[in-house]
């Protein structure tokens with residue numbers, strides 16, 4: 001098992017403004033597995049990713065990454081873990097993970113230099129990853145601002161993969177891409193999964209994750225309301241929110257759900273929302 005999260009709780013804010021962002025979340029990711037993490041905006045997906053990277057403090061629970069209990073890690077230990085590159089994160093917006101003044105090849109090489117590789121070795125490896133994410137060699141010296149959105153996203157993916165991490169968290173990696181780019185990113189994920197890399201694939205759309213994920217986890221208002229093999233979740237969703245997700249995804253609408261049922265599910269969920 002590469003990742004084990006048990007009874008995780010994260011709060012934001014102080015005193016009277018303290019609010020839970022995640023409560024009682026437990027999930028696992030096996031080696032070579034793609035787990036889709038689905039939820040509407042504000043459901044806690046990025047918070048979960050930040051917890052696995054040591055970027056938020058935990059109120060309760062336990063996180064074990066590749067056998068290492070990181071729950072009580074201090075900043076220095078997290079930095080060392082990140083430097084080793086075992087877990088990598090690709091942000092929703094690739095511009096956030098790319099320095100606008102650093103060329104494509106230097107940007108991909110940077111995590112290797114931080115790890116201590118020689119410049120020649122890092123550059124060679126960076127160029128190999130450029131072609132791995134199907135980017136043309138001639139883009140190597142461009143700056144992020146001189147690339148298309150899809151190309152930038154692939155540079156961000158190459159940068160995350162170059163250290164050959166065991167676990168990669170991809171935050172909405174395909175939502176902004178056209179279908180050709182989307183297919184290519186998914187192909188890269190499949191290729192790496194076959195090589196034993198594990199992925200947490202974050203999305204608000206069950207339909208875009210169902211084709212690639214082995215299991216899906218559904219977050220709803222900071223709680224995990226579903227976790228299981230994609231087929232089981234799609235066929236037999238336990239929670240009203242998941243039923244709504246399934247019935248709203250045209251490619252998944254195997255099990256019935258016409259407009260009337262979707263409306264009924266929506267009003268059920270609205271009624272469930274307590275005023276904050």
Ligand SMILES: Nc1ncnc2c1ncn2[C@@H]1O[C@H](COP(=O)(O)OP(=O)(O)OP(=O)(O)O)[C@@H](O)[C@H]1O
Nearest residue numbers: 012013021039040041042043044045046047048204
């Ligand atoms: N730094 C912060 N301080 C206070 N509250 C925060 C902070 N970051 C997130 N939140 C709140 O925590 C909850 C979960 O946010 P999170 O970013 O994890 O959601 P998300 O599912 O990733 O949403 P999106 O799909 O829009 O990225 C939201 O209610 C959000 O407003």
